Amino acid sequence: MQSVSSYVLSATGIDKIFPGARALNGVDFSLARGEVHALLGENGAGKSTLIKCLTGAYRRDGGRILLDGTEVDPHNTLEAQKLGIGTVYQEVNLLANLTVAENLFLGRQPRRFGLVDARAMNKQARALLSQYDLDIDVTAELSSFSVAVQQVIAIARAVDLSGKVLILDEPTASLDTHEVAMLFRIVRRLKDRGLGIIFITHFLEQVYDISDRITVLRNGQLVGTRDTAALPRRELIAMMLGRELVHEVSEAKQSEAKAPGAARFRFRGFGRKGHIQPFDLDVASGEVVGIAGLLGSGRTETAEILFGAERADSGTAEVDGRPLDLSSPRAAIREKFGFCPEDRKVDGIVGDLSVRENIVLALQARRGWARPISRSEQDRLADHYIKALDIRTSDREKPIRLLSGGNQQKAILARWLATNPEFLILDEPTRGIDVGAHAEIIRLIETLCEKGMSLIVISSELEELVAYSSRVLVLRDRAHVAELTGEEVTTNAIVEAIASAHEGRPS
Amino acid sequence: MNPRYLPLTATVAIFLIAYAVCIAQYPNMLSTRVIGNLLTDNAFLGIAAVGMTFVILSGGIDLSIGAVIAFTGVFLAVLLQSTAIHPLAAFALALIITTAFGAMMGAIIHHLEMPPFIVTLAGMFLARGMAFVLSIDSIPIKHPFYTSLKSFYYVLPGGGRLTLIGGLMLVVFLVGILIAHRTRFGADVYALGGGTATARLMGVPIGRTTVMIYALSGFLAGLSGIVFSLYTSAGYSLATVGVELDAIAAVVIGGTLLTGGSGFVAGTLIGILIQGLIQTYITFDGSLSSWWTKILIGLLLFAFILLQKALILLSDRRRRHA
Numbered sequence: 056m057q058s059v060s061s062y063v064l065s066a067t068g069i070d071k072i073f074p075g076a077r078a079l080n081g082v083d084f085s086l087a088r089g090e091v092h093a094l095l096g097e098n099g100a101g102k103s104t105l106i107k108c109l110t111g112a113y114r115r116d117g118g119r120i121l122l123d124g125t126e127v128d129p130h131n132t133l134e135a136q137k138l139g140i141g142t143v144y145q146e147v148n149l150l151a152n153l154t155v156a157e158n159l160f161l162g163r164q165p166r167r168f169g170l171v172d173a174r175a176m177n178k179q180a181r182a183l184l185s186q187y188d189l190d191i192d193v194t195a196e197l198s199s200f201s202v203a204v205q206q207v208i209a210i211a212r213a214v215d216l217s218g219k220v221l222i223l224d225e226p227t228a229s230l231d232t233h234e235v236a237m238l239f240r241i242v243r244r245l246k247d248r249g250l251g252i253i254f255i256t257h258f259l260e261q262v263y264d265i266s267d268r269i270t271v272l273r274n275g276q277l278v279g280t281r282d283t284a285a286l287p288r289r290e291l292i293a294m295m296l297g298r299e300l301v302h303e304v305s306e307a308k309q310s311e312a313k314a315p316g317a318a319r320f321r322f323r324g325f326g327r328k329g330h331i332q333p334f335d336l337d338v339a340s341g342e343v344v345g346i347a348g349l350l351g352s353g354r355t356e357t358a359e360i361l362f363g364a365e366r367a368d369s370g371t372a373e374v375d376g377r378p379l380d381l382s383s384p385r386a387a388i389r390e391k392f393g394f395c396p397e398d399r400k401v402d403g404i405v406g407d408l409s410v411r412e413n414i415v416l417a418l419q420a421r422r423g424w425a426r427p428i429s430r431s432e433q434d435r436l437a438d439h440y441i442k443a444l445d446i447r448t449s450d451r452e453k454p455i456r457l458l459s460g461g462n463q464q465k466a467i468l469a470r471w472l473a474t475n476p477e478f479l480i481l482d483e484p485t486r487g488i489d490v491g492a493h494a495e496i497i498r499l500i501e502t503l504c505e506k507g508m509s510l511i512v513i514s515s516e517l518e519e520l521v522a523y524s525s526r527v528l529v530l531r532d533r534a535h536v537a538e539l540t541g542e543e544v545t546t547n548a549i550v551e552a553i554a555s556a557h558e559g560r561p562s
Numbered sequence: 563m564n565p566r567y568l569p570l571t572a573t574v575a576i577f578l579i580a581y582a583v584c585i586a587q588y589p590n591m592l593s594t595r596v597i598g599n600l601l602t603d604n605a606f607l608g609i610a611a612v613g614m615t616f617v618i619l620s621g622g623i624d625l626s627i628g629a630v631i632a633f634t635g636v637f638l639a640v641l642l643q644s645t646a647i648h649p650l651a652a653f654a655l656a657l658i659i660t661t662a663f664g665a666m667m668g669a670i671i672h673h674l675e676m677p678p679f680i681v682t683l684a685g686m687f688l689a690r691g692m693a694f695v696l697s698i699d700s701i702p703i704k705h706p707f708y709t710s711l712k713s714f715y716y717v718l719p720g721g722g723r724l725t726l727i728g729g730l731m732l733v734v735f736l737v738g739i740l741i742a743h744r745t746r747f748g749a750d751v752y753a754l755g756g757g758t759a760t761a762r763l764m765g766v767p768i769g770r771t772t773v774m775i776y777a778l779s780g781f782l783a784g785l786s787g788i789v790f791s792l793y794t795s796a797g798y799s800l801a802t803v804g805v806e807l808d809a810i811a812a813v814v815i816g817g818t819l820l821t822g823g824s825g826f827v828a829g830t831l832i833g834i835l836i837q838g839l840i841q842t843y844i845t846f847d848g849s850l851s852s853w854w855t856k857i858l859i860g861l862l863l864f865a866f867i868l869l870q871k872a873l874i875l876l877s878d879r880r881r882r883h884a
Contacts, residue, residue, distance in 0.1 A: 133765040148763045150756035152823035153749070161753055162746065162765045170744040196566060 063088045063123060063251040064109070064140070064220050070117030071104050071275075073449075078104040081118070082277045084270055086220060086251040091242060093254045093266035093283070095295055101275040102255055106222055109253075110142050111135040122219065141213030145225035149209055151198035156180035158197050159212050187211055187241055203234035207241060214245060221245060222253045227261060239265050259288060271295055320379075320478055320509055322361075324370035331356040332534040333369050338478070338509045343500060345524030346513040347549045353533035354513045355397055358480045361511065362394040363387040374477075388421050390478075393471030395464075397482040397513075403467045406456030410448050411437035413455045413466050418473045440469035444499060461495070468499065479503065480511045485519060497523055517546045529553055569817030569869060570829045576862070577832050580839055588846045594722025596842060601728030604838040606631065606790040606802075608731040608831065611809040611816075612738040613782030615830045618813050619742070620754040620775050621822030622678035626667065626685035627783040628805035630660050632798070633693040634787020639701035639797025649707045657784045663689065664780015668773035682776075686806070693799035700798035703791060711792055727789045734782065738827040751775060755822030808859075812837055815862050819870055836862070 064086040071079040079101050086092050096102045107113040109120065111129030120127050122138055129135035132142065149158045156177045157164075165175040180193040187207050197205060206226055214221055223242070227235045242265060246252060254266055262269060262283070269286060271278040271294040278294045318337035326333030331353045338344050348354050359365045363381040372379040380386045384394070396403055404413055415433045422428065428436075437451040444465045448458055455466055464484060471479060481500070485493045493516075500523050504510055514520050520527055527544050529537040529552040537552040585592045601608075610627045617624045634656045641652045667685045671678050716724040742748040750771045753761040762768050791797055816833030818825025840858050844850045 132763055136765060142763075144763075148760050150753050150760055150764070150823075152756040153752060157749055157752075158764075161749055164746055164749060166746075170740065171746065171749065173744075 061087055062121075064121070066105075066109065066118060066120045068118040069105065069108055069115050069120070071101075071108055071113060072116045078275050079108065079115075080275045082272065082275070083280075084109075084277075085280070086253060087267075088249045088251055089246050090268060091246055091252045091254055091266045093256070093262045093269045094272070095255075095257075095262065095269060095291070096272035096278075100272040100295075102272055103224070104275070105272065106142070106224060106253070106255070109135070109220075110140055110222065136213075136216050139217045139219030140222065141217030141220070142222040142224060143206065143209045143213050143226055145228045149197055149205060149212070151196065153197060154194050155184075155191065155197055155200070155208060156193040158208060159183060159193075159215070163216075183211055183215055184208070201234075203230050203237060206230070206238060210238075210241060210245075214250065218250070220251045220253065222255075224255045225257070226254075227256055227258060235261065259291065262291075263288070320372070320374050322370065322372045325360065325367050325372060326370055327356075327360055327365055327368050330365055330533070331360055334528075334535040336528070336535075338511070340477070340509050341504050341507045342526070343504050343510045343512060343524045345520035345527040345544075346511060346530060347515075347517060347520055347527055348530030348553060352530040352553075354530055355482055356533060357528075357530065357535075358394060358396075358482050358511065358513055361387075362392055362480055364394070385420075388417065388474065391474070391476050393417070393474060393476035393479040395467050395471060395479075395481045395484060404455050404463050407454055409452045410441065410446065410455050410458070410466055411451040414440055414469045414473055417470045421474055436473050440466075440472065444469055444472075445495065464496065465499075468496075472503075476508065478509045478511075480513075482513045483515065484512065485514065485516060493519065517549055520544075520549070521546055566824060568873060569819075569866065570826050570832075572866075572869060573815060573817045573829050573832045573836070577836050577839070580836060584839065584843050584846075588843075591842065591846060594718040594720035596722070598718055598722035598724055598728060600835060600838045600842060601731060602723070602725045602793070603841075604834050605725075605727040605731040606786045606793060607805060607808055607812065607837075608834045609734045609789060610783050610786040610805060611812045611830050611834055612734050612827060613779035613786075614806070614809040615738065615813050615816070615818060615825065615827050616742065616751055616775050617678070617779050618755075618810070618818050618820060619822055619825055620751045620772070621758070622671070622772075622775065623682060623810070624664075624667075624685075624776065624779045624783075625679065625682040625806050626663075626689055627779065627786070627809060628802045628807075629686045629689035629693065630663065630780060630783035631787040631790050631802040631805060632800070633689045633696075634660060634784050635791040635794070635797035635801055636693045636696045636701065636799050637797070638788065638791045639703050640696045642703055642705050643701055649705055649711075653788050656788060657781060660784030660787070661777050661781040664783070665773050665777035667780070668776030669769075671776065672769045672772040678776075690799070696799070697797070698799060700796050700801075702796045704795075708792060708795060712795075727792055730785075730789060734785070735827065735831050742827045747771065747774060752823055755819075755824070757823075808837065811859055811863055814866050814870075815859075817866070820867075 062085045066082070066084045069079050069082045069084070082101065082105060084105065094102050094105070104113065108115040111131045111134055114130070122140070127138050129138055129140070150161070153161065159180045160176050164171040165179065166172055167175070177193050184191065184193065187210070189204065189207055191200065191204065197208070210221070227238060230238065242252060242254070254262070256262060266283050268280060269283050269291065270280040271291070273295065317339060319340045320338040322334070322336040324333040324335065334357070336344070346354050346357060356365070360367050361381070363383045363386055366382055372381055374390070379390050381390065381392070405416070411433055414437050415428055418436070419428055434451070440446065441448065441451060446458070446462050446465045446469065448462060455463055458466065468484070484496050484500070497519060500510060500512060512520065512524065521544055524544060525541065527539045527549055528535050529539065529549060531553060539548050539552065590596070610631060614624060614627065637656055637659070638649070638652050641647055641655070642649060663685065667681050670676055671681050711726055714726045716729065718724055742751065750761070750766045753764065753766045754768065754771055758768060790802060794801070812833035813825070813830050814820055814833070815836055816825070816829030816831070818829060837855070837859060840855050841852070844852055844854055
């Protein structure tokens with residue numbers, strides 16, 4: 056067998072240059088028929104740039120792409136699709152207002168006498184989806200189905216349209232375990248049909264679960280392509296980070312042995328009906344208190360009430376013995392509180408404003424609009440934090456939406472740091488960003504608490520919580536059910552606290 | 563019931579109830595004469611509203627159609643007054659100009675990534691200005707062909723007249739329904755209304771579709787202008803001011819979502835008929851000021867905007883629970 060023909064897709068020496076940055080530098084990538092090939096890398100490593108070059112969303116500046124042995128040069132995603140390269144994105148890219156059948160056949164509806172034959176289209180749609188064990192009403196609007204089902208419909212469409220290469224760009228980000236299993240069954244079946252599948256994710260377990268080979272990119276360069284079976288996880292992480300994250304985190308844990316000082320912030324019977332049950336909380340300066348719990352257990356609600364986004368209807372809050380006014384976010388900011396919300400796209404960044412403007416936003420809000428921060432001061436602040444937090448942007452005036460997730464998160468963090476807060480709440484600071492940025496954010500959290508800041512960190516990444524928290528509060532059903540201190544703070548103890556609280560409930 | 567049919571059902575129900583109330587008060591309103599007049603009097607608005615429906619379904623807006631209708635009227639009047647050209651040739655010329663005008667606005671919206679609101683607002687001033695350049699006076703049209711076209715009608719049982727222009731409006735609605743629901747172009751229009759970025763990723767030819775949508779709106783505004791000149795036998799540059807807003811009202815009352823992506827061309831017909839019905843009722847009453855039409859339309863619009871908001875909230879909640 057000739058080596059050329061065993062690859063359905065092979066790209067060599069792909070270059071992509073953006074103004075001021077080289078996004079891809081001579082990257083090679085190959086994909087065999089019937090292979091699931093995981094593409095991994097940190098934020099900004101060039102994964103999505105490579106995908107966009109393959110699908111024609113970007114024009115590459117150098118290199119060759121061979122599809123089935125012939126050179127191709129797609130000018131747009133549509134052309135790539137016709138050539139046989141289909142893509143399914145993290146956010147389902149179908150139209151919620153059209154029916155399932157219309158989504159599947161948009162642009163290629165079966166026609167009779169020049170008019171769309173809706174009956175034939177619906178019949179074909181049912182036949183197509185039955186290959187994926189999906190028996191649904193194809194005449195219903197897409198929006199009436201769950202994200203997992205929509206994802207399968209998107210895959211069905213992409214495979215039906217292209218049929219040689221399927222690119223899955225973080226398809227599992229918003230799915231639960233059961234749905235991921237369903238998706239993987241489908242991916243395996245497509246693989247058996249001989250499709251080449253490129254799989255992008257930050258869930259390493261999923262990579263080991265489904266992929267045959269792994270390609271790692273870092274800073275626009277190819278680090279290597281390996282067989283999954285022959286690549287230990289530790290080595291994979293090392294390839295992705297170029298340093299040992301696991302080691303660093305565990306070491307950080309050891310330095311955390313210091314005893315927390317006297318409580319500075321005291322909350323007594325703090326709560327709000329229907330939101331979070333009254334709780335007591337003490338936080339010393341320089342202390343990180345972690346909050347753990349399942350989704351919907353009241354983690355975010357706790358953060359909101361501490362920041363005044365929801366007003367507490369019971370209890371007291373004081374700092375250094377003085378009562379705190381936490382009646383609104385404005386009041387909380389005046390009390391030197393800061394809050395990085397969970398969903399940065401919705402509640403955090405202002406996408407069209409520049410990195411600089413996003414960073415000075417909270418500080419300006421606290422000073423009031425009557426006293427504007429001078430441009431030179433803004434520039435100084437922005438440059439300071441871009442450097443201090445290592446925010447990767449070509450320029451401080453770049454619209455923040457053009458930055459990768461991890462860098463956006465750092466910019467939001469910078470926004471609050473610029474206000475010199477004494478009490479900072481971070482809600483899922485590492486969600487949706489990849490491993491390398493995780494380590495950087497964790498390191499940042501540790502630096503902040505060394506400076507004497509009090510931190511509340513909410514996270515579903517238990518290992519991370521354990522790494523930086525001196526205490527962990529465990530939440531369940533909108534109540535604080537356990538508090539773990541010092542030696543007790545381990546992943547197992549947290550899981551146990553959540554589980555035992557569950558069993559301990561009456562009924 | 564599928565919630566996408568809810569606004570349309572509400573529109574039909576409102577029309578039937580309103581009509582029943584009218585008949586209860588004025589039994590004469592249940593006659594083919596009234597229905598025939600309803601169609602004739604609202605023909606130009608209905609035709610323009612079909613174009614507006616496509617524009618709004620795609621998530622856009624076309625503010626130029628009132629001005630384009632006036633321009634077409636003046637253009638025809640001037641052409642027929644000062645040259646010996648046959649009206650049919652003049653019609654064709656007018657349609658070519660207005661279609662090209664719409665296509666140009668569509669091209670600007672797409673290629674310069676300008677909001678439709680601004681581009682068609684500019685188009686509105688431009689078309690109105692062009693009408694003034696042609697003539698500032700109201701010019702009567704006395705061509706014999708016009709007289710013969712106007713005398714052409716189909717007598718409905720009961721003595722009502724389905725005039726040429728009333729029938730033309732119904733044909734335009736039928737063709738509009740076919741285009742919206744049974745062609746790939748129609749599906750592309752809905753796709754655009756669902757989200758331009760997603761539609762592009764799904765391979766919808768955004769540029770071509772946008773240009774075609776505004777060209778269609780321009781064509782129908784031109785056709786509406788021809789119908790209006792037949793209806794009034796004159797061309798006047800100050801005519802049909804604000805008709806684009808009446809058309810938008812008819813589309814929204816007809817159950818189309820102002821944000822695009824959801825609605826039916828057939829709903830717009832009912833929206834037109836509801837507006838016409840209110841007008842007819844006021845004529846029958848004789849003592850009410852015609853401003854009551856505007857007030858009732860305003861209230862209806864509010865009601866439909868609230869209904870749309872409720873539907874959006876409902877579907878959001880369904881999605882979250884799905």
